[in-house]
Amino acid sequence: xxxxxxxxxxxxxxxxxxxxxxxxxxxxxxxxxxxxxxxxxxxxxxxxxxxxxxxxxxxxxxxxxxxxxxxxxxxxxxxxxxxxxxxxxxxxxxxxxxxxxxxxxxxxxxxxxxxxxxxxxxxxxxxxxxxxxxxxxxxxxxxxxxxxxxxxxxxxxxxxxxxxxxxxxxxxxxxxxxxxxxxxxxxxxxxxxxxxxxxxxxxxxxxxxxxxxxxxxxxxxxxxxxxxxxxxxxxxxxxxxxxxxxxxxxxxxxxxxxxxxxxxxxxxxxxxxxxxxxxxxxxxxxxxxxxxxxxxxxxxxxxxxxxxxxxxxxxxxxxxxxxxxxxxxxxxxxxxxxxxxxxxxxxxxxxxxxxxxxxxxxxxxxxxxxxxxxxxxxxxxxxxxxxxxxxxxxxxxxxxxxxxxxxxxxxxxxxxxxxxxxxxxxxxxxxxxxxxxxxxxxxxxxxxxxxxxxxxxxxxxxxxxxxxxxxxxxxxxxxxxxxxxxxxxxxxxxxxxxxxxxxxxxxxxxxxxxxxxxxxxxxxxxxxxxxxxxxxxxxxxxxxxxx
Amino acid sequence: xxxxxxxxxxxxxxxxxxxxxxxxxxxxxxxxxxxxxxxxxxxxxxxxxxxxxxxxxxxxxxxxxxxxxxxxxxxxxxxxxxxxxxxxxxxxxxxxxxxxxxxxxxxxxxxxxxxxxxxxxxxxxxxxxxxxxxxxxxxxxxxxxxxxxxxxxxxxxxxxxxxxxxxxxxxxxxxxxxxxxxxxxxxx
Numbered sequence: 001x002x003x004x005x006x007x008x009x010x011x012x013x014x015x016x017x018x019x020x021x022x023x024x025x026x027x028x029x030x031x032x033x034x035x036x037x038x039x040x041x042x043x044x045x046x047x048x049x050x051x052x053x054x055x056x057x058x059x060x061x062x063x064x065x066x067x068x069x070x071x072x073x074x075x076x077x078x079x080x081x082x083x084x085x086x087x088x089x090x091x092x093x094x095x096x097x098x099x100x101x102x103x104x105x106x107x108x109x110x111x112x113x114x115x116x117x118x119x120x121x122x123x124x125x126x127x128x129x130x131x132x133x134x135x136x137x138x139x140x141x142x143x144x145x146x147x148x149x150x151x152x153x154x155x156x157x158x159x160x161x162x163x164x165x166x167x168x169x170x171x172x173x174x175x176x177x178x179x180x181x182x183x184x185x186x187x188x189x190x191x192x193x194x195x196x197x198x199x200x201x202x203x204x205x206x207x208x209x210x211x212x213x214x215x216x217x218x219x220x221x222x223x224x225x226x227x228x229x230x231x232x233x234x235x236x237x238x239x240x241x242x243x244x245x246x247x248x249x250x251x252x253x254x255x256x257x258x259x260x261x262x263x264x265x266x267x268x269x270x271x272x273x274x275x276x277x278x279x280x281x282x283x284x285x286x287x288x289x290x291x292x293x294x295x296x297x298x299x300x301x302x303x304x305x306x307x308x309x310x311x312x313x314x315x316x317x318x319x320x321x322x323x324x325x326x327x328x329x330x331x332x333x334x335x336x337x338x339x340x341x342x343x344x345x346x347x348x349x350x351x352x353x354x355x356x357x358x359x360x361x362x363x364x365x366x367x368x369x370x371x372x373x374x375x376x377x378x379x380x381x382x383x384x385x386x387x388x389x390x391x392x393x394x395x396x397x398x399x400x401x402x403x404x405x406x407x408x409x410x411x412x413x414x415x416x417x418x419x420x421x422x423x424x425x426x427x428x429x430x431x432x433x434x435x436x437x438x439x440x441x442x443x444x445x446x447x448x449x450x451x452x453x454x455x456x457x458x459x460x461x462x463x464x465x466x467x468x469x470x471x472x473x474x475x476x477x478x479x480x481x482x483x484x485x486x487x488x489x490x491x492x493x494x495x496x497x498x499x500x501x502x503x504x505x506x507x508x509x510x511x512x513x514x515x516x517x518x519x520x521x522x523x524x525x526x527x528x529x530x531x532x533x534x535x536x537x538x539x540x541x542x543x544x545x546x547x
Numbered sequence: 548x549x550x551x552x553x554x555x556x557x558x559x560x561x562x563x564x565x566x567x568x569x570x571x572x573x574x575x576x577x578x579x580x581x582x583x584x585x586x587x588x589x590x591x592x593x594x595x596x597x598x599x600x601x602x603x604x605x606x607x608x609x610x611x612x613x614x615x616x617x618x619x620x621x622x623x624x625x626x627x628x629x630x631x632x633x634x635x636x637x638x639x640x641x642x643x644x645x646x647x648x649x650x651x652x653x654x655x656x657x658x659x660x661x662x663x664x665x666x667x668x669x670x671x672x673x674x675x676x677x678x679x680x681x682x683x684x685x686x687x688x689x690x691x692x693x694x695x696x697x698x699x700x701x702x703x704x705x706x707x708x709x710x711x712x713x714x715x716x717x718x719x720x721x722x723x724x725x726x727x728x729x730x731x732x733x734x735x
Contacts, residue, residue: 049688081691081694081695081698082695106691108691108694109687109688109691144633144636144694144697144698144701145632145633145635145636146636146639147632147635147636147660147663148632150667150671193625193628193667193670193671193674194624194625194626194628194629194632194666194670194686194690195625195629195686195687195690196674196683196686251653251657252657252660252661253635253656253657253659253660253661256660257639286654286657288581288584288654288657288658288661289654289656289657289658289660289661290657290660290661290664313661316568316569354573354576400570400573400576401569401570401573401574401576401577402568402569402570403568403569403570404568
């Protein structure tokens with residue numbers, strides 16, 4: 001008999017990394033002779049997201065004659081950044097249902113992030129966590145950049161009821177401060193912050209820590225101290241015997257790459273086989289970028305493991321030293337000239353930071369309060385001070401973007417000058433004023449003389465033009481005066497709005513009009529003939545007033 | 548649903564220690580510093596554009612990065628981070644034929660990587676504050692356009708088998724990306 005196949009419903013696409021699954025529903029009784037087939041077409045968009053080209057419908061490989069209501073069509077997808085249309089139909093023998101509604105999608109926008117890979121290792125009480133990206137070592141990748149992901153781990157101690165903790169992880173991590181012979185568990189998810197995409201969690205991984213190594217202990221408590229971009233690495237001395245140390249450095253970004261970086265550690269020059277527990281590592285730090293450092297202890301043939309790795313972000317760990325300053329005083333102000341911190345050592349901190357300066361100043365008496373002034377310039381003046389008074393001040397540099405305050409300079413004290421005018425200065429002022437007024441007066445006299453000559457020459461010329469020239473202009477036309485224009489200046493044809501208003505508002509209350517006329521005159525509201533907008537404004541005003 | 552999946556994400560942010568030592572409202576200061584330093588490195592790593600590659604220059608037909616309609620103000624940080632991530636990825640592989648100064652490449656990469664991390668701190672803080680997703684659509688579309696552009700860059704290098712001239716052409720193209728970065732930096 002006749003049997004009309006219905007179209008599949010609720011067509012949807014699920015994408016995890018580069019795995020594409022098509023799903024749909026079909027509202028009919030189970031009939032195993034019914035199969036489903038899907039088609040797709042590619043779309044190409046321009047900058048404005050408008051579709052500019054579409055291909056013909058093609059059969060979707062992986063989704064032909066399937067008997068279940070889902071299929072994997074990953075192999076049909078070639079470009080994840082442009083869009084596709086897909087549709088499905090049911091088929092039974094020769095009979096075919098109409099196509100389902102077309103589903104439009106852009107793989108990259110729809111794709112979800114799969115779980116990352118987690119690899120745990122437990123060595124000598126230290127747990128190593130290595131994370132691989134959700135698509136590590138795959139040739140087809142949805143997320144093309146290795147460093148697009150940040151990893152978030154949730155971890156807990158297996159046997160306790162403590163709340164799970166959460167923290168971001170690097171790709172490579174060494175966790176040192178764990179209890180021995182304890183089982184820890186964790187799960188990790190990847191996310192792309194800039195696109196607000198959060199991936200799914202990995203399975204839970206657990207690992208039991210081992211006892212600490214019985215060999216020479218590795219150095220602990222690595223710290224970096226820096227002043228004006230001079231970096232000193234320090235660590236604790238745990239050792240009774242004679243021990244020497246070696247420091248290594250790794251350029252920061254290598255830690256985020258999937259490749260093995262263990263051969264990229266380099267020994268810091270001057271920090272090899274040293275016997276003290278500190279070393280200057282400045283030579284290996286360039287201020288842009290991050291670095292890792294690690295230390296190893298050696299005693300004879302005994303070697304420790306490498307210490308934990310300390311991450312150094314130069315501008316963050318560095319402390320800004322005090323600026324150099326010179327101060328001079330007048331009667332009511334102090335003039336301050338600064339040299340940025342580090343400039344004397346040829347490493348000006350203004351190269352690395354967005355420096356501003358904070359001055360603390362106070363009267364050098366017991367009950368004086370401190371005042372603060374902030375400046376971006378290297379030369380500035382503190383004014384409104386009392387004459388003949390001792391003032392003290394100190395200055396620090398600070399970087400707003402790093403929220404970092406530098407060290408204060410030593411306090412400098414200076415006395416403001418005498419405010420009263422001495423007889424000598426009065427005399428000097430008098431002489432200068434005399435001299436200045438003399439120059440001014442002579443200048444005035446000279447210019448009056450000059451101008452009057454010009455006027456006389458223009459309006460009352462002493463010499464008449466030769467008679468033949470006068471003839472040419474005709475007797476009727478007087479000889480024109482050169483500095484006066486005779487042609488009429490072009491003027492705009494203007495009128496006062498009032499006249500229009502009268503026409504348009506004749507019907508309205510005349511009293512109201514008079515009131516507004518006053519307004520219009522006050523505001524100088526004039527307009528060209530053909531412009532009635534002014535009138536409209538007035539009209540509105542009238543209506544408002546009437547209301 | 549989205550909120551629930553973000554819960555562990557925000558928990559993580561509470562524990563993130565780096566947030567405290569950076570004023571994200573002033574991150575443009577660091578960004579413009581990085582832009583100019585990176586351009587310097589780019590210049591230094593290979594010197595002037597070589598003559599023998601002039602003929603091949605026309606071979607690169609990318610959608611023009613300058614024509615990509617740029618992110619709106621609220622998404623400028625995200626767009627900058629995406630561009631930096633793509634640049635970092637491009638310069639991290641197959642550089643043997645480029646014959647460039649190794650130190651300059653490392654410093655270029657390290658500077659970009661550090662800035663990506665700083666932007667990450669600020670972006671995470673922003674995500675934490677968001678309850679809804681303003682401009683999420685436009686954010687993803689900007690991202691899509693940028694990724695399409697960088698896909699053409701990667702395809703070009705692959706097609707030219709990472710030859711010296713292909714790399715030189717891309718080095719030139721990347722300096723144009725920094726123009727876009729400068730524009731975006733002003734919008735942060």
